[in-house]
Amino acid sequence: MSSRLRLFCSVSTRSAAVFVSSNVFATPERREPLLLRYRAARLSSLRPGARTVASVTRPTVLSQESSRQRTLAGAHTLEGVGVHSGEHASLTMGPAQAGGVRFRRADLEGCPEIPADLDHVVGCEMGTSLGAGDVKVQTVEHVMAALYAAGVDHAVIELRGPEAPILDGSFQRYLAAVSDTGTVELDAPVEVLSVRGRLTVSTPSGSSYVVTPADALRVSATIDFEHQAIGRQHGALDMTEETFRREIAPARTFGFHQDAEALRARGLAQGTSLENTVVLDDDGVLNGSLRFENEFVRHKIGDLIGDLALIGRHVRGHIVSERPSHEGNIKLARTLLKHAQTDSHDLPIEVDRIMEHLPHRYPFLLVDRVVEFESQKRIVGLKNVTISEPYFQGHFPGHPVMPGVLIIEAMAQAGGLLLMDMVPDPENKIVYLMSLDNVKWRKPVIPGDQLVFEVEMVQFRRNVCKLRGVGKVDGELVAEADMMAGIVDR
Structure with missing residues (x-):
């Protein structure tokens, strides 16, 4: 049957039938079986x-x-x-x-x-x-x-x-x-x-x-x-x-x-x-x-x-x-x-699959899981902050606080995942952070916190992207930043 339009209708004040044909109305002897099949399918599903x-x-x-x-x-x-x-x-x-x-x-x-x-x-x-x-x-x-x-x-x-x-x-x-x-x-x-x-x-x-x-x-x-x-x-x-x-x-x-x-x-x-x-x-x-x-x-x-x-x-x-x-x-x-968004990446995306798209490795991989993903628009990831993080040994002894720059780095890594989904050959690309604006830290992040970062696409042009990211703990804002990043060949 032709892949072109198949739209042929009889019209009356109360009823009509779809008669599918390649270029002409269906012949009378073919109309009733087609009509019965259409009505049966429609009545059973609508x-x-x-x-x-x-x-x-x-x-x-x-x-x-x-x-x-x-x-x-x-x-x-x-x-x-x-x-x-x-x-x-x-x-x-x-x-x-x-x-x-x-x-x-x-x-x-x-x-x-x-x-x-x-x-x-x-x-x-x-x-x-x-x-x-x-x-x-x-x-x-x-x-x-x-x-x-x-x-x-x-x-x-x-x-x-x-x-x-x-x-x-x-x-x-x-x-x-x-x-x-x-x-x-x-x-x-x-x-x-x-x-x-x-x-x-x-x-x-x-x-x-x-x-x-x-x-x-x-x-x-x-x-x-x-x-x-x-x-x-x-x-x-x-x-x-x-x-x-x-x-x-x-x-x-x-x-x-x-x-x-x-x-x-x-x-x-x-x-x-x-x-x-x-x-x-x-x-x-x-x-x-x-x-x-x-x-x-x-x-x-x-x-x-x-x-x-x-x-x-x-x-x-x-x-x-x-x-x-x-x-x-x-x-x-x-x-x-x-x-589609719910299943597009078999959410949640765990760390082993994250490492397929990001070059970072321990101790500098700061995204543990992706829980929401909307292609070319936004991503929600999280980092479980534990006392075993190596930076807590010196930041600060007896008063561990996650460095603010690493909170921003975690956001940027989530943004990198969002960008990698936009290129046809992510295995041959890498994302570089180019600039930061409007950076603010609101509250300290400490061991035991689950840091959730939400990053959305603001603009993407010629492999350069503007992103907006926020970090939250228990629903409260702890950090935010506007980021610019570029996609380059490895």
Whole structure:
């Protein structure tokens, strides 16, 4: 069967079926067995309206591929109105060497940035919004879907306005902008999140998802609206840039005329028009013909891909979704990432495996265990401080205190583990500490303490990294530092 898009639906007011074929609708004699198999699988696994559930037989995992990460080859600017804010905005997509996708509010003092990741999702109502402190960006799913479809891992999205422009309501112009700009490879392997077992997620509002293993990203979706132009629609996508461009990108967002007044009273849909939204009333579509018979479910698939892009990894798995929503999509993405982070390095990582990645040895190996690890983002390690440490013989006799510089060294070693995970050949690399800033020691560390250090990635560019580290004992801060380190050949 072709690896291209397999999305062919019949649509009625109450029911419809997915008929999978390479390029044409399935013949009538083949439809019923396909429909029965689909219904049986869906009814046995999807329970709309159930409590939020996440369960796996085996967790998802993080890994790397031989293919390289990509960024934009140049910059491209788009302008338009925000569908919810109603405000005019200018959006420029530009290259970045690392750091994932970041939104930069160029219209605000200091040009604050918001990482496009799940930790910064602040709203899911009628779109996905990101925020950091008081700074927010609304409706990011269309531009994120286009970047994901084109395989862009790192980019800076400079935005002058509170919301990404809705343009014509589809993903098409964003994807065209990426294509016109082009992409270039970076010297880093693609980060992959692979589903290794069955996982389910559902929300009280009726969105539900079942995820199973697959060699690539496949998305199947079902929507159900009590409207003659929509009804119940099904669709499925084998994700490639070309299938997304041809079958998903043109599909526009949609809404109901009867809901407009209530939405605007809540501060939403301020920029909605017949030029950027498929608007439906009791009689049908107000603004001309549809681009696809099942344009509505196709757009929902595009929104799901845009929300999954906030994982920051290339997803490998088959997602079957019933009544997908932004709220449900974000819950799904968080569940996938949570399981992957938990198992990505078979945590905890003990000292024998730590020595495979760090050149330090006793008595200068100061990381006993890694208990949390989020690739390219953060690491949590610990050091059990015992009276047998050699430095206690002279620091100080009768009053043993762990030297402050060794507390910072322990943080730096944990940061080194985080950096070594980012290079394809860590056995041939070594990390050198380059500078320290904002170093503070708050409390002494003594024998019997368990020193826990948390190190997060601040910036990574051309093998030079900025890290932020804190050390804690019993949850209380004992030391902190901003560190800069470089990766060099051994």
